[in-house]
Amino acid sequence: MTVPVLVLEDVSRTHGTGDNAVHALRGVSLEVMEGELVAVMGPSGSGKSTLLNVAGGLDRPTSGRATVDGVDLGSLGAKELARVRRRRIGFVFQDYNLIPSLTAAENVGLPLELDGMRPRTARRNARHALDVLGLADLADRYPDAMSGGQQQRVAIARALVGTRRLVMADEPTGALDTTTGEEVLRVLRKRCDDGASGLLVTHEARHAAWADRVVFLRDGVVVDTTGSPREPEDLLDEAPAR
Amino acid sequence: MSVRLGLMALLAEGPMYGAGLRTAFEERTGGTWPLNVGQVYTTLGRLERDGLVEQAGPPDPEGRISYRLTDAGRAAVEEWWRSPVDRVSTPRDELVIKLALAVTVSGVDVQSVAQTQRTATLRHLRDLTRLKQRALDAIGAGIGDRGADDGGIGGDGTADHADPDRDLAWLLVLENHIFSAEAEVRWLDHVETRLAQAGRRPHAASTRHHAASTRHTDPVQPPERASVETTGGHP
Ligand SMILES: Nc1ncnc2c1ncn2[C@@H]1O[C@H](COP(=O)(O)OP(=O)(O)OP(=O)(O)O)[C@@H](O)[C@H]1O
Numbered sequence A: 001m002t003v004p005v006l007v008l009e010d011v012s013r014t015h016g017t018g019d020n021a022v023h024a025l026r027g028v029s030l031e032v033m034e035g036e037l038v039a040v041m042g043p044s045g046s047g048k049s050t051l052l053n054v055a056g057g058l059d060r061p062t063s064g065r066a067t068v069d070g071v072d073l074g075s076l077g078a079k080e081l082a083r084v085r086r087r088r089i090g091f092v093f094q095d096y097n098l099i100p101s102l103t104a105a106e107n108v109g110l111p112l113e114l115d116g117m118r119p120r121t122a123r124r125n126a127r128h129a130l131d132v133l134g135l136a137d138l139a140d141r142y143p144d145a146m147s148g149g150q151q152q153r154v155a156i157a158r159a160l161v162g163t164r165r166l167v168m169a170d171e172p173t174g175a176l177d178t179t180t181g182e183e184v185l186r187v188l189r190k191r192c193d194d195g196a197s198g199l200l201v202t203h204e205a206r207h208a209a210w211a212d213r214v215v216f217l218r219d220g221v222v223v224d225t226t227g228s229p230r231e232p233e234d235l236l237d238e239a240p241a242r
Numbered sequence B: 001m002s003v004r005l006g007l008m009a010l011l012a013e014g015p016m017y018g019a020g021l022r023t024a025f026e027e028r029t030g031g032t033w034p035l036n037v038g039q040v041y042t043t044l045g046r047l048e049r050d051g052l053v054e055q056a057g058p059p060d061p062e063g064r065i066s067y068r069l070t071d072a073g074r075a076a077v078e079e080w081w082r083s084p085v086d087r088v089s090t091p092r093d094e095l096v097i098k099l100a101l102a103v104t105v106s107g108v109d110v111q112s113v114a115q116t117q118r119t120a121t122l123r124h125l126r127d128l129t130r131l132k133q134r135a136l137d138a139i140g141a142g143i144g145d146r147g148a149d150d151g152g153i154g155g156d157g158t159a160d161h162a163d164p165d166r167d168l169a170w171l172l173v174l175e176n177h178i179f180s181a182e183a184e185v186r187w188l189d190h191v192e193t194r195l196a197q198a199g200r201r202p203h204a205a206s207t208r209h210h211a212a213s214t215r216h217t218d219p220v221q222p223p224e225r226a227s228v229e230t231t232g233g234h235p
């Protein structure tokens, strides 16, 4: 956990101008390390989605800098940016994640195909990615034959297939019940334990608690953070009586 | 601990008699923690012994003694506002009492009390979740083929797989703690929204009367009391 995969430096994002200007982000700095899962919490309208979109190159900051794997996203043209996103960054949204006419394996393989990999190879990689997450049984199913939680876990597999190591997840458990939501978080946690990095927006404290660190946003400003965790060995000493 | 600090928090507003302190404490915390006068005087005695309060003057004609904070007492109260309640070592209701007092005592930044607490509780929640992650691995409710033996922390034998029932019981205990920590965070979110609605953005509350001569009930501000009651009943 020493290499920062994502770096935000003094990022501001203002929508509109003059009297209509909305300062969605104001001077936000944040690093996400390799293998780290960071959760972002905050009231509605505090800038969480804006933060995620800027970090993932879907939106550009008004000032400040977003760097992924050492590449300053602001220095890239539209085409290069699209390529960086395809190769390094995966997104998981609240819903509408998977393409309905493709099977799970085809959905997961899609980013690889878009990046020029041959369909057969892409499909094989996709199956492996599903397998690692315990989703092998779902490979040939279509989204409408999967539960919401299963779809979201497949979406995480897709977000992190191939060379991608950074996943942005915006309320990925939003439409799910508590147990199903938790399965999604466990999958995300596992991928980060295996070396990926994640930035997760959630309203649920119990879900944010799967992250290494929680950052609180209010009115576009980071107001607090939990800091990084201690080792599990120390935790047992203070755990509830066993 | 909370009775001591609760009384001291009230004394931060000005000297008070024991009886007045008792009434003020009960009213402002919505009766969450009923006190008898004996408890109040015992506590004041201990605080005096510890140098945190002192007698504000000689007894009045009816023999009642008014107490006030010492500098050390004032510092202890400031520290209490600044630091989160430790869920492991304090009684459940301390946080409720603390927030109720923070709302009524002048000059306390309630939003920051709530935020500090939320961060601390989330940290606690995260620690519990990591323990839970291990417990799940031990039980074998693992995800994928590589289950417990590639995580580095789950498969080292510490969990002693001999007794699955015990592992399951442990998991349930952890989850109970997780749900109550989550409830606390949700309540704190709600408190924050409620305070914002009531126009209590981070700034010092206006200075209120000093209770030097309080002999009767210390008046309770109706809107604040009302908000304590509504938030208290929230799931
Ligand atoms: N395209 C836009 N044009 C103008 N204002 C915008 C735009 N997108 C977002 N905003 C504003 O920026 C602020 C932050 O929005 P954002 O979507 O990041 O909030 P959020 O924290 O994700 O909220 P929620 O929890 O409701 O999803 C809000 O005030 C929002 O109205």
Ligand SMILES: [Mg+2]
Binding pocket: A048, A049, A050
């Ligand atoms: Mg949003």
